[in-house]
Amino acid sequence: MNNETMCRILLVEDDLKLAKVVGEYLTANNFHVLHEPDGARAGGRILDENPDLVILDIMLPGKDGLTICREVRPRYAGPILMLTALGEETDEVVGLELGADDYLAKPVRPRLLLTRINALLRRTSRLERLGAVDEGMEPRVNIGSLEVDTANRTVHLGDQVIELTTAEFDLLLYFARHVGKVLTRDQIYRDVRGIEYNGLDRSIDLRIARLRRKLGDDGKQPQRIKSIRGAGYLMVEDQ
């Protein structure tokens, strides 16, 4: 991620005072900070917002950070930075095993946090996340007769292989990971192209059209990627 759009960080932290301090510091350093105090909702929030990075407190009401990390990993490819109170050293190992990318002990030192964040973002650029063989992410996504394999970036429809270009594959993978959800252009531009949607651009529509053609989907009566007029697009499970 870079200057195209501001980096979006989701901070999962129940300690509101701490969250405020951290949030303000990161905002001052040109990040767009989202805050979620409730562990029970954190998982959904991560998947919905698809932030560039997640800061995840381990001790949370509702649901603890380790559980969230494990649950969310198969469907969220971005970096997760765990926060833990002193004396929970052992959690570090567990956390990293469950898919966290880094680990920081409380009390939080804002400067140190910022350093770690930048390191993580450098390591895992958006490009890499689309790339996909991130540990923990499910390597294959099935939507009816369609199979998307992230490991070697291949797509099968039934028994035949579909040749997709880079952009087409990225788009398809994004839809495949959000089957049954209406995806707005704002979301698609943000998550797939990494730029802000300006309300006029049509490039994604064109990508969709090309993708549909290769998937044998008619633009007039699509069976896989439906157009939701005025809203966006929706991938459905066929047959």
Added chain:
Amino acid sequence: MNNETMCRILLVEDDLKLAKVVGEYLTANNFHVLHEPDGARAGGRILDENPDLVILDIMLPGKDGLTICREVRPRYAGPILMLTALGEETDEVVGLELGADDYLAKPVRPRLLLTRINALLRRTSRLERLGAVDEGMEPRVNIGSLEVDTANRTVHLGDQVIELTTAEFDLLLYFARHVGKVLTRDQIYRDVRGIEYNGLDRSIDLRIARLRRKLGDDGKQPQRIKSIRGAGYLMVEDQ
């Protein structure tokens, strides 16, 4: 939901004193609060009003909150926030399993409640509810020979496929989920278009006409979607 219309919250709570406090607090915070003290009537009320959010007390005379939640889930897609007295911890798990989206222990702290409500509303916009694979919602609705499949947004009449546009499908799904109920224009505009009915607009009448035509329903003698003069429209079960 957003600035188009004020957010409508249905509060199911038999403790009138509590209901009054909560209701006034939410009203002051720019919500439109509906109140239902009777558990036995709560289910019907939820389906009729189709509020943007339901606050559901677990301990209720008539019928308990868990039962209501389970019964209503397949036909109500909005967020449900459960309230429970202290010491009923175990209910949390059960509640979430039955389709509640969040859970709050009594005594109710208005500020906290407000925070939770806003979080839930952010998560579950009207757009998302169009999406379809919401957990707990029934994926298919049958009305006699008519079958509406929300998972892939298809409609079958007998053995033939009916091609509907986005708007037509949304409208049909809404009627299908409220078979046998007279739906006023106020309700339809609010729930399907997400705007307030101004008393003059005729766009829904036109949508109905187009839908009827595709369903093979004559506008003069409709067999599926009846016009209720002075009130609204009514979908009936077959012939």
Added chain:
DNA sequence: GTTTGTCGGATACAAAGCGTTACAATCGGA
């Protein structure tokens, strides 16, 4: 029974959304 106002169906038209094609810019490998 006639009149009058209201409601809802039907048609025509206009605006907006989206699919499609052609072409230009860009990328990536010889």
Added chain:
DNA sequence: TCCGATTGTAACGCTTTGTATCCGACAAAC
């Protein structure tokens, strides 16, 4: 640096959707 493949831009036209209008049906009042 060149060339083909990929990706985005521009333009066009069809489809969808809403607005305006007209007209017939129904209901209440006379």
